């Protein structure tokens with residue numbers, strides 16, 4: 001109980017202190033012990049030196065089935081504070097080599113998706129221009145349309161590595177141009193030459209003509225073929241390129257991930273996802289990522305934990321495997 005009070009007052013203090021918005025030299029950060037991984041400042045160099053900036057962005061507007069994804073970022077950050085910092089794969093505490101700072105969750109205009117996407121674009125641009133690696137926590141998948149813009153401007157050769165139960169290639173959904181069901185369509189409105197989608201098990205008849213017309217840009221690895229996947233072959237087109245990883249948590253099999261709007265069987269297992277991201281990180285340059293669509297359920301903290309551990313793994317692969 002006492003600890004809780006201490007944390008509350010710390011939050012207040014920081015809110016007052018960091019009033020500056022969109023100033024590239026001063027990111028609006030929370031104290032280290034309240035942020036992603038929750039490592040106390042005394043164990044780190046200054047948070048300003050952290051190479052990773054976590055951006056919580058719980059936009060929830062166009063969700064079509066189960067709701068609650070606006071609480072995703074908070075649940076991931078909370079669960080991350082329980083994730084073991086030592087990684088047996090790297091045989092070290094990887095965060096010490098890059099450092100993680102966490103931004104204060106911005107106030108989101110839930111009534112306007114385009115406005116919110118512009119807001120996220122500005123924040124992401126701010127983090128990128130400060131020379132940091134943005135990790136964006138959703139929120140619904142539509143946020144990727146906003147966060148991807150500064151990457152597209154910066155990296156003409158950008159490629160997208162995508163995990164999802166859904167192809168998300170609809171040209172809008174339910175009258176919403178930026179619907180979560182159109183997430184990757186809106187991303188591919190940009191001049192991006194390569195999208196690799198993994199774990200897909202929902203594509204609508206309406207999306208197929210777009211997919212076929214964009215075969216040179218889009219490769220789908222369907223969930224049904226998972227048992228014969230070869231991670232090295234899947235990521236081969238990413239060789240030597242800057243890569244943005246967008247991970248819709250419903251890409252995971254529903255035996256692992258129920259706390260999402262549309263849990264689905266026939267999906268990606270934990271090792272499948274890690275194999276693909278690991279192999280990608282060895283041959284490419286992962287420059288940013290988002291993890292979206294966690295809709296926390298009180299009794300299912302395993303889902304929060306899985307999401308948090310996935311985030312830590314993505315960060316460690318991106319930074320420790322970098323050439």
Ligand SMILES: [Mn+2]
Pocket residue numbers: 141164165166248250251
């Ligand atoms: Mn999805």
